[in-house]
Amino acid sequence: MLTIERQTKTISGVTSDNILEHIQDATQPIVFKDFASQWPIVLSGKISDSAGTDYIRSIYSKEPVSACLGDPDTKGRVFYNKEMTGFNYGGGKVDLNIVLDKLLDHANDSEPPTMYMGSTEVNRWFPNFTSQNSSGLESCAPLTSMWIGNQSKIAAHYDFPHNLAISVVGQRRFTLFPPEQIDNLYVGPMEFAPGGQDISLVDFDAPDFKKFPKFKQAIEAAQVAELSAGDALFLPSMWWHHVEGRNALNVLVTHWWRDTPAYMGRPNNALMAAMLSIRSLPKEQRQAWQSIFNHYIFEHDNTDLNHIPEHALDILKMPLDETSARKIRADLLNKLKR
Numbered sequence: 001m002l003t004i005e006r007q008t009k010t011i012s013g014v015t016s017d018n019i020l021e022h023i024q025d026a027t028q029p030i031v032f033k034d035f036a037s038q039w040p041i042v043l044s045g046k047i048s049d050s051a052g053t054d055y056i057r058s059i060y061s062k063e064p065v066s067a068c069l070g071d072p073d074t075k076g077r078v079f080y081n082k083e084m085t086g087f088n089y090g091g092g093k094v095d096l097n098i099v100l101d102k103l104l105d106h107a108n109d110s111e112p113p114t115m116y117m118g119s120t121e122v123n124r125w126f127p128n129f130t131s132q133n134s135s136g137l138e139s140c141a142p143l144t145s146m147w148i149g150n151q152s153k154i155a156a157h158y159d160f161p162h163n164l165a166i167s168v169v170g171q172r173r174f175t176l177f178p179p180e181q182i183d184n185l186y187v188g189p190m191e192f193a194p195g196g197q198d199i200s201l202v203d204f205d206a207p208d209f210k211k212f213p214k215f216k217q218a219i220e221a222a223q224v225a226e227l228s229a230g231d232a233l234f235l236p237s238m239w240w241h242h243v244e245g246r247n248a249l250n251v252l253v254t255h256w257w258r259d260t261p262a263y264m265g266r267p268n269n270a271l272m273a274a275m276l277s278i279r280s281l282p283k284e285q286r287q288a289w290q291s292i293f294n295h296y297i298f299e300h301d302n303t304d305l306n307h308i309p310e311h312a313l314d315i316l317k318m319p320l321d322e323t324s325a326r327k328i329r330a331d332l333l334n335k336l337k338r
Contacts, residue, residue: 002204004175008225008233016136023164023234029176029225030234036166037230039133041251045169045229049107049249052169053100056148056251059126064093070114076151076245077203078116078194087194089114096125096148103150107248116149118195119254135164135255142255149245156185156200156242157193160266161256163235167227170247174225174233175204177218177240184218185240204242263325273332 010031014022022030036042045052070078070089081088099117106112122129122144130144142164156177165174177185185200193199202212209216225233235241237258245252278289295303296316305316315324 002175002207002219002222004219004222004224006223008174008176008223014232016134019136019164020139023162026234027236029174029223029236029239031225031227032232032234034230035232036133036135036168039168039230041129041133041168041253042230045249045251049104049169052249052251053104056100056126057097059128059132060096061125061127062095063125065096065099065117065120065125067091067094067096067099067115067117070116072109072111072113074114075111075153075205076114077153077155077205078114079155079199080188080194084189089116089194099148103148103249106150112150112248114150114152116147116152118147119145120147121145122253129253133168133253135166137164137255137257140255140257142257145254145256147250147252147254149250150248152243152245152250153204154243155194156202156204156240157195157197158238158240159197159235159256160237160268161258162237164232164255165227165235166232166253166255167229168251168253169229170245170250171229172227172250172252173244173246174227174235175242175244176223176225176235178221179238179240181218181221181240184214184221186212186215200240200242261322261325263322264320265325265329273336 008029008031010033011022012033014032014035016035019032019035022032041052041055044055068078068089068091070076074088077088079088080086096117099115102113103115106115120126126146129146135142135144143161156175158179165172186202187198188201190198202208202215207215227233243252278286281289300318305313308316315328317324320328
């Protein structure tokens with residue numbers, strides 16, 4: 001187990017009524033103690049694991065969920081197989097009741113199999129959840145999802161949207177790294193990873209500092225958030241996070257939202273296009289393109305465009321409206337077909 005000295009900032013007394021005022025300008029992670037302590041799912045889970053699963057069953061739509069099962073020797077780590085040709089678990093569609101039954105059956109095992117239901121959208125699979133357990137983020141139109149498992153370890157990864165993650169049953173431990181630590185986290189293959197998101201290859205239970213020496217620098221920049229049932233974590237966009245479920249039954253609810261409209265697309269698309277057209281250029285040309293990207297993209301706040309008449313700005317206008325966004329998208333699609 002890593003020893004992380006820095007604890008994530010913690011605030012008490014925040015509820016769904018005032019959560020937005022605490023996160024709207026936040027750029028660092030924040031733990032909101034007892035944020036969801038009165039949610040029905042939290043109150044049920046505090047009675048017993050069986051009562052917690054009964055609540056989940058009562059709002060379940062009966063549509064099969066995607067779940068994975070790993071051997072006990074994985075020790076909860078959802079990861080690659082030894083050869084990195086696949087993963088260390090099997091998965092498929094299954095009735096959630098079967099998953100919940102197995103979690104309860106193995107609750108007292110000293111070395112249980114790893115059981116995990118990943119991101120499952122609540123409006124589809126648990127349609128009454130949000131009306132009974134309100135986050136106060138309705139104006140952000142978040143994508144709300146539920147995650148269920150036992151003693152699981154999800155490798156460090158990042159997400160593009162902001163996230164309000166709430167531990168509703170059991171305890172969770174988040175180990176957090178700012179985005180600039182990517183070089184020190186030893187990220188694995190792109191687009192071939194558990195969950196489809198690039199992950200750190202470092203085993204946080206037993207980090208190999210000979211193989212991953214720069215991970216020591218990542219530890220110095222890390223912070224840890226310990227969540228009990230009812231606690232929430234605000235996780236800003238692009239922060240790396242390693243997530244551990246600490247109990248025989250753990251349920252997490254996440255709320256993802258973005259600052260820009262969906263018609264702007266995902267930044268990953270720009271990264272893939274740049275890998276196609278820029279990464280293989282000679283270094284001098286890459287540096288020239290870096291200057292151009294800084295001018296138009298990364299440092300555009302400091303770019304003076306007053307020399308261009310407003311009516312001629314076209315796609316340089318800020319903010320980009322939907323018509324301009326669709327024009328750029330159509331132009332890109334046409335050029336990529338050539």
